[in-house]
Amino acid sequence: MTMTSTLPDEKGQFGIYGGRYVPETLMQAILELEEEYKKAVNDESFQAELDDLLKDYVGRETPLYYAKRLTAYAGGAKIYLKREDLNHTGAHKINNSLGQALLTKRMGKKKVVAETGAGQHGVATATACALLNLECVIFMGEEDIKRQQLNVFRMEMLGAKVVGVNSGSSTLKDAVNEALRYWVTNVEDTHYILGSAMGPHPFPMMVRDFQSVIGKETRQQFLKKEDKLPDAVVACIGGGSNSIGMFYPFIEDESVNLYGVEAAGLGLDTDKHAASLTKGKPGVLHGALMYLLQDEHGQIQEAHSISAGLDYPGIGPEHCYLKEIGRISYESITDEEALNALQILCKTEGIIPALESAHAIAYALKLAPTMKSEESLVICLSGRGDKDVETVRARLGGENK
Amino acid sequence: MNRIEKVFQTLKQKNQKAFVPYIMAGDGGLKSLQEKITFLEKAGATAIEIGIPFSDPVADGPVIQQAGIRALKEGTTLRDVVSAIAEIRPIVHIPLLFMTYTNPVMAYGVEAFIHDIKKSGVDGLIIPDMPIEQEDIISPYLEEENIELIRLVTLQSPLSRIEAIAKKGKGFVYAVTVNGITGSRSGFNEKLGEHLKKVKEVSPIPVLAGFGISTPEHVEEMISYCDGVIVGSKTIELLEKGDYQGIVNLIDASKTTIKL
Numbered sequence: 001m002t003m004t005s006t007l008p009d010e011k012g013q014f015g016i017y018g019g020r021y022v023p024e025t026l027m028q029a030i031l032e033l034e035e036e037y038k039k040a041v042n043d044e045s046f047q048a049e050l051d052d053l054l055k056d057y058v059g060r061e062t063p064l065y066y067a068k069r070l071t072a073y074a075g076g077a078k079i080y081l082k083r084e085d086l087n088h089t090g091a092h093k094i095n096n097s098l099g100q101a102l103l104t105k106r107m108g109k110k111k112v113v114a115e116t117g118a119g120q121h122g123v124a125t126a127t128a129c130a131l132l133n134l135e136c137v138i139f140m141g142e143e144d145i146k147r148q149q150l151n152v153f154r155m156e157m158l159g160a161k162v163v164g165v166n167s168g169s170s171t172l173k174d175a176v177n178e179a180l181r182y183w184v185t186n187v188e189d190t191h192y193i194l195g196s197a198m199g200p201h202p203f204p205m206m207v208r209d210f211q212s213v214i215g216k217e218t219r220q221q222f223l224k225k226e227d228k229l230p231d232a233v234v235a236c237i238g239g240g241s242n243s244i245g246m247f248y249p250f251i252e253d254e255s256v257n258l259y260g261v262e263a264a265g266l267g268l269d270t271d272k273h274a275a276s277l278t279k280g281k282p283g284v285l286h287g288a289l290m291y292l293l294q295d296e297h298g299q300i301q302e303a304h305s306i307s308a309g310l311d312y313p314g315i316g317p318e319h320c321y322l323k324e325i326g327r328i329s330y331e332s333i334t335d336e337e338a339l340n341a342l343q344i345l346c347k348t349e350g351i352i353p354a355l356e357s358a359h360a361i362a363y364a365l366k367l368a369p370t371m372k373s374e375e376s377l378v379i380c381l382s383g384r385g386d387k388d389v390e391t392v393r394a395r396l397g398g399e400n401k
Numbered sequence: 402m403n404r405i406e407k408v409f410q411t412l413k414q415k416n417q418k419a420f421v422p423y424i425m426a427g428d429g430g431l432k433s434l435q436e437k438i439t440f441l442e443k444a445g446a447t448a449i450e451i452g453i454p455f456s457d458p459v460a461d462g463p464v465i466q467q468a469g470i471r472a473l474k475e476g477t478t479l480r481d482v483v484s485a486i487a488e489i490r491p492i493v494h495i496p497l498l499f500m501t502y503t504n505p506v507m508a509y510g511v512e513a514f515i516h517d518i519k520k521s522g523v524d525g526l527i528i529p530d531m532p533i534e535q536e537d538i539i540s541p542y543l544e545e546e547n548i549e550l551i552r553l554v555t556l557q558s559p560l561s562r563i564e565a566i567a568k569k570g571k572g573f574v575y576a577v578t579v580n581g582i583t584g585s586r587s588g589f590n591e592k593l594g595e596h597l598k599k600v601k602e603v604s605p606i607p608v609l610a611g612f613g614i615s616t617p618e619h620v621e622e623m624i625s626y627c628d629g630v631i632v633g634s635k636t637i638e639l640l641e642k643g644d645y646q647g648i649v650n651l652i653d654a655s656k657t658t659i660k661l
Binding site: 011020024026029167173174177180181184185187188281283284287296297298299300 | 456502555557566581
């Protein structure tokens with residue numbers, strides 16, 4: 001097995017996946033970004049500034065919590081929760097937004113553009129931009145704006161301009177298109193803070209690195225608590241940022257089974273899902289070669305998930321590679337299973353998870369009973385569920401009628 | 402010699418400038434493609450760029466996005482466009498180019514795609530989301546079939562990169578005139594003329610300007626700096642309105658002022 005710690009290669013590829021499939025106008029910007037990023041990584045003052053902010057502003061490290069009642073409910077392996085929901089702004093997204101916002105300042109750019117699906121990345125980016133005094137424009141699909149109105153208002157309170165996107169399925173994919181078009185037009189003074197481990201090189205690498213704080217902390221915390229490594233780690237996957245951040249520090253620990261959970265929406269046998277790895281084919285979108293939901297003619301299909309953050313027809317290139325070499329098992333969970341898991345976590349642990357994270361919980365609830373009680377699994381609880389309360393209420397209310 | 406090289410050789414001998422319109426295949430139904438192509442050839446187009454509709458055209462502005470959506474609603478597929486060109490080719494003499502994003506080509510199968518478009522009589526390809534760094538997935542097949550890849554250079558590309566890009570091609574270089582996506586604009590950067598002259602200096606092949614060129618005045622201005630223009634969004638708009646004279650006026654503007 002080829003380990004991924006040396007990837008991406010010089011072309012920004014993980015095997016055949018990834019690369020830089022962007023319009024020529026953006027080439028110079030992403031080549032410069034790569035250079036600046038390399039310099040920043042090796043600059044102790046950059047790392048120190050980021051670490052300080054992560055500690056005192058974001059509230060890291062986040063707890064690794066032994067979920068005793070959830071463990072009892074599932075019956076089997078001990079279940080731990082990595083509490084990314086306790087970060088400032090309520091999800092893991094801030095880890096990356098702050099890192100890239102600091103990089104924006106370093107590059108001497110004063111403006112930021114970003115896309116958002118659920119609104120979590122938009123809120124995190126608007127927050128980082130407020131903190132660092134950067135102008136911020138966020139593109140968001142109209143469909144998502146409807147589903148996540150409070151997050152829209154949050155972004156606006158934080159000083160960001162939110163622009164609705166009406167093209168295509170009016171969700172995350174289309175917001176990325178518009179953000180890229182905006183970036184092409186304003187590339188001279190604007191940095192694009194891409195929110196997931198996707199897009200052209202160096203984004204998948206850079207986002208992974210900024211999010212790896214999740215896995216690094218988890219590994220140390222678990223070793224301290226249990227004096228061994230966990231047997232399994234579970235995380236949900238939309239574009240793949242919380243999962244790659246969680247998994248990356250465990251990649252070379254072969255005893256640790258890693259499970260990425262895609263959104264199966266209404267079911268894998270329907271056309272309403274977002275399971276790009278399970279049901280897609282390799283192709284090029286948003287600057288990278290990756291697994292995509294597409295028809296036989298190469299037209300991108302609309303993804304569906306109850307959670308706006310998983311509603312994306314592609315998946316980060318490193319995940320595609322990890323699937324190919326068999327290092328990570330990729331599973332999927334339906335809307336209904338996720339909703340059910342969300343309610344179980346609420347009632348057993350008093351924690352309302354994001355619908356995205358509920359996919360990871362749902363899979364863990366299937367996995368734990370197949371494991372021994374002396375074994376352990378860690379779930380990346382990537383975000384809190386306050387933003388989803390309205391969606392859940394509508395859905396459960398509808399079912400009760 | 403490829404048809405594209407030939408046509409530019411002829412233009413050079415006659416000291417004329419190029420006008421390349423862009424149309425969206427399947428906009429108005431694929432049946433209208435032949436009529437549009439023959440009209441444009443008769444009106445004096447040097448070559449025709451035929452857009453392949455794609456669900457996520459990230460380099461395109463609203464006009465081409467909408468044309469693509471209309472074409473997809475008509476059920477247009479890349480395979481159908483390739484067959485349509487094979488039927489039209491015998492009666493059209495000017496070069497025909499496909500402008501397509503990478504993904505439809507990958508879904509078709511790169512090798513099969515290049516083989517099939519050669520057979521149908523396509524002379525060149527423009528792939529806006531394939532910078533030179535990623536060309537290796539397609540270049541071996543292009544050489545085999547003698548299909549020209551038309552590469553883009555932009556205001557953002559450093560001169561050394563522009564030179565490297567220009568030297569890879571045999572057809573022409575597509576010089577993007579704005580930082581941005583396709584579609585009309587009120588004006589251009591004041592340094593554009595200087596930029597185009599620099600591109601001309603380092604390019605061993607003809608340089609055509611494109612993006613945002615929408616009036617006869619724009620055409621006249623651009624051809625004073627380089628070897629011709631590509632007009633996309635405006636062509637689509639005029640065709641949709643049925644304003645054929647508007648297209649003739651744009652093409653004529655490319656022929657009026659020839660700098661010796």
